[in-house]
Amino acid sequence: MSSDLYxxxxxxxGNTKEIIVYASGDSARSCRYINKGTAFSEDERKKLALDATxxxxxxxxxxxxxxSQKKVNGKADDIEKYIFIRALFNRNATLAHALIxxxxxxxxxxIYTPTIGLAVQQYSSMFRQANGLHFYPxxxxxxxxxxRRFSHRDIRVAVVTDNHGILGLGDQGAGGIAVCLGKLMIYTQGAGIAPWHCLPISLDVGTNNEELLADKHYLGWRQHRLKGEQYLSFIGRFVRAFRNVFPNALCQWEDFSPATAFSVHDAFRDEIISFNDDIQGMGAVAAAAIFSAMKVKKEKFTDQYFLIHGSGTGGIGIARTLMSILVDLGMSEKQAAKHIxxxxxxxxxxxxxxxxxxxxxxAKDPKVFPWLKELDPTNIPAIIREAGITVLIGTTGHEFFFNEEAINEIKKNTKRPLILPLFQHVSTSAKLCQNIAKWSDEGILIGTGNPCATMDALERSTGISQCNNAFIFPGIALGVLVxxxxxxxxxxxxxxxxxxSDMITDEQLQDGRIMPPLDSMRAVAKSVALAVAMCAVEKGLSRPCIYSDFQPNGDETRMAKLIDRMRWKPEYLPLTPM
Incomplete structure (x- = not known):
């Protein structure tokens, strides 16, 4: 067992200061957390019996x-680059994270979107080494x-999926764990949660993807998905086990289908420390963009009317967050719902x-909105006109939702509309990209979802921001832990x-930017963590930090110090051979 090696x-x-090494020779070099490759010092080589190897x-x-950069750049395509980075992580976790x-x-x-979608689809065919846990019946x-086999790693964050709602790809069976692996790398990059404290978990309850079931190379549990009481019983058994072994760790639910995502989150939120990033993370990143847009527009949040295309986890997650914000700003839930x-x-x-x-x-009642009785419910421009929409958000839909006619209508309702195409951009059409560039030039505020080559070019050349959940979930986790x-x-x-939103400079706001640049992710996570931690204190939810001898005791300065000192950096640690 790895616990016998280090x-x-x-x-x-609570930050790792050294690794006590019980292994030697090939056993030491084969451990991703110990291995330094050619960076082992002469002294380490002698003491770990690596001399001459x-x-x-x-x-x-x-x-x-x-x-490593040269090797990545020499790969033929993105999936080959992904394979190289994952293989590097399996050999040398510190170097992989230093490279990233x-x-x-x-x-x-x-390591994440958009390439991770290909990795999910090709999971069984390109399988090389197991990572994480696969629970099945x-x-x-x-x-x-x-x-309990992972107790020696002091697990602090687990990303857990049932593989049913993968990145717009739907049911991908056992391949969904690739998303968990990628997401945990972002927890490490943003929040500084060391890779040994992270655990990816697949809850393999089967798949209804007939292509996978018919594929002789498929590595998942080859049965149709559990449902109803059988499904909930399976999830419940996992939750109880996780709570008993890691009662203070955070469990992030990932890529559940809408039908189960809300039920699972609501059913078990009181049993384990958990959240669903597809629901709450998506809601928060959209809200961040809207908060920023209000600074640019110099308008009130409560004066906005929101139209969201997509009624799955992302769309309803955004709607729930907007309702919570409007209620915090003084509206009743009934009043807030009239804006969404x-x-x-x-x-x-x-x-x-x-x-x-x-x-x-x-759900809108025609008695409250009489115009619904005469309206085609799929006529987006008409809905924008009748509801007075000022903010257009899409978690799906592409050109059906973001078209010239719709944008012309929203421009009649506000001088500077905000549009957020937050769907996956793997196959974004050239036409939509051209329209987004044109709308940005017209002064429309725009935030897009996860990246692709065509959107990347737009973000570099125009005032378009990337609304990436990576700005949210690392800081949430770190704030909860401290x-x-x-x-x-x-x-x-x-x-x-x-x-x-507060991380965006005045100059960036003047340029129409409504989200920070992605290379500031680590600084953003630090700011988010402090805000979350102090919110926990204010709401009476804070307890002593189980991972640290240094206790903030509810003091903001001490909390900021703990956040800064707890974060791991991708640098080689001292090794103490035993």
Whole structure:
């Protein structure tokens, strides 16, 4: 077991200060946390029985990064670059993170969206080495014993998926764990949560993807998905095991289908410290962009009317966050709901048609909005006109939603409209990109979702910002860990959104930028963490930090100090052979 090879030693702030090494020779070099490759010093080589197993020259971390950059650049395409970085992480976690940190804007597109979608789809065919845990009906009853094998790593954050709603790709079976792996790398990059404190987990309850079930190379549990009581019982067994082994760790739910995402989050939020990034993270990043836009427009949040296309986890997550903000600003829930309109596949969500429970707070009653009776519920420009929409948000839809006619209508309602195309941009059309560039030139405020090559070019050349959840979830986690928060509330995401918005300079706002640059992710996470931690104190949710001897005791200055000192940096740690 890996616990026999090494042990981590921590300083008073809970940051790793050295690694006690019990292994030697190939066993030491094969451990991703111990391995330094050619950077092992002469003394370390002798004490760890590595003498003569490496070339005599010693190459430091800086030189290793440069060498790795050249290797990445020499790969034929993004998926090959992804494979290289993942393989590097499996050999040498510190070097992999140092490489990513050297150019976070470029490498985040390889370790996460959009490349991660390809990695998910090709998971079984390109499988090389196991990472994380795969629970399925054959081993879920042993979940607690399995999780205890990782106790020596002091797990602080787990990203957990049931693989059902992957990045707009739908049910991808066992491949969904690749998203967890990528997301945890961002937790490390942004929040400084060391890679050994991170655990990716797949809850493999089967798949309804017939192509995967028919694929002889598919590595997942080859059954149709559990549902109903069987499904909830499976999730419940995992939750109880996780709570018993890691009661103070954060569990981030990832890529559940809308039908289960809200139910799972709501059912277990009181049992483990948890949140769903697709719901709450998406809501917070959209809110951050809107807070910034209000500074540019010099308008009130309460004077805005929002139209959201997409009634899944992202769309309803945004709607829930907007409602919470409007209520905080003095509205009743009933008043706030009148400002938020949601469009599903069959058109505007209304009380005239059946809808899932999570959509009902936003279903519009024709008695309150008489114009609904005469309106085609899929006519976006007409909805914008009748509802007085000033902010257009899309989590799906592409040209159907963001078209010339719709934009012409919204310009009649406000001098500077805000549009947020937050869907995945893997296949963004040239026409939409041309329109976005034109609208930006016209003074429309724009924030886009996760990157692709066509959008990247636009963001560099025009005043368009990237609304990436990476600005939110790392800071949420760090703030929860340092404050010892007993639960994660919606308030945390609202203060996180405000903290992100406050990181934008006046000059950037004048240029129409409504989100910080991605290379400031680490600084943003620090600001978000402090806001979240102090919110936990204010709401009476803070407890002693279990990971640190140094206690902030609710003091903001001490909390900021703990946040700064707890964060791991991708630098080689001292090794103490035993």
């Amino acid at each position: 042990r981590f030693k921590y300083d008073e702030y 490496l070339p005599p020259g010693v190459r430091g971390l800086f030189d290793q990064i440069q060498s 940190n050297s150019d976070i804007e470029s490498y985040i597109k390889l 054959g081993n879920i009853d042993s979940a607690e014993d399995i999780l 309109f949601v469009v599903a596949r069959d058109g505007l969500v209304s009380t005239e048609r059946e809808c899932q429970f999570y959509k009902k707070p936003f 404050s010892g928060a007993s639960e994660i509330t919606q308030d945390f995401f609202i203060v996180a959104a405000k903290a992100v």
